[in-house]
Amino acid sequence: MIKAVIFDIDNTLIDFLEMKEKSLGPAVEAMISKGLDMSKEEALERIYKLYEKYGMEYKLIFQEFLKSVGQFNYRILTAGIIGYRSKREVKPYPHMVDILKSLKDSGLKLAIVSDAPNIKAWMRLSYMEIDDLFDVVVAFDDTKIAKPATLPFEKAVAELGVVRKEIFMIGDMPDKDVAGAKKMGFISCFARYGNPKIGKEESGADYEAEKPEDILKIIEKINS
Numbered sequence: 720m721i722k723a724v725i726f727d728i729d730n731t732l733i734d735f736l737e738m739k740e741k742s743l744g745p746a747v748e749a750m751i752s753k754g755l756d757m758s759k760e761e762a763l764e765r766i767y768k769l770y771e772k773y774g775m776e777y778k779l780i781f782q783e784f785l786k787s788v789g790q791f792n793y794r795i796l797t798a799g800i801i802g803y804r805s806k807r808e809v810k811p812y813p814h815m816v817d818i819l820k821s822l823k824d825s826g827l828k829l830a831i832v833s834d835a836p837n838i839k840a841w842m843r844l845s846y847m848e849i850d851d852l853f854d855v856v857v858a859f860d861d862t863k864i865a866k867p868a869t870l871p872f873e874k875a876v877a878e879l880g881v882v883r884k885e886i887f888m889i890g891d892m893p894d895k896d897v898a899g900a901k902k903m904g905f906i907s908c909f910a911r912y913g914n915p916k917i918g919k920e921e922s923g924a925d926y927e928a929e930k931p932e933d934i935l936k937i938i939e940k941i942n943s
């Protein structure tokens with residue numbers, strides 16, 4: 720019997736990669752309009768390379784990018800930051816809000832365990848107006864250690880007050896979300912819809928959601 724569901728945020732509740740793409744396009748266009756001498760395609764490619772190196776949450780990405788191509792100046796930098804923020808859109812996957820509400824209505828506790836810094840995790844939940852749906856939110860600053868370490872999950876379990884085998888955990892990263900859930904003795908679910916780059920590799924999870932609606936179906940099946 721599942722009594723609580725733990726969600727990852729990025730690429731599980733929200734299409735993080737699409738959100739990045741929508742923000743980066745206007746950012747690069749703004750930098751080009753202020754003198755960045757490079758095509759949009761090349762700039763985007765270089766920025767994504769830097770994200771791969773420093774992580775998707777890297778704060779100084781435009782500074783690093785402009786310096787790496789020998790074109791740093793504050794006029795271009797600030798135009799880029801403003802362009803990035805102008806098109807910020809934090810949208811949950813289709814049906815996700817209804818799925819969360821119906822889980823909540825059926826009496827399940829809901830939690831977040833995210834590796835995003837607290838301010839970013841909370842901003843995303845608030846943007847989507849789903850922060851009130853979660854009984855527990857554990858983000859990076861709470862334990863200062865990333866998944867699959869057990870500490871963030873242990874904190875969530877303690878706050879949920881639910882035994883481990885009655886917890887269902889869903890996330891898009893096999894090596895973090897699924898591996899962490901399995902170490903904890905949760906029922907694990909891989910969000911296969913989340914990150915196309917992960918492709919068709921084996922997730923090792925107990926269950927797989929091809930689309931967000933599957934989450935509800937899987938949980939209803941287990942609990943029936």
Ligand SMILES: [Mg+2]
Nearest residue numbers: 727729730891
């Ligand atoms: Mg994720």
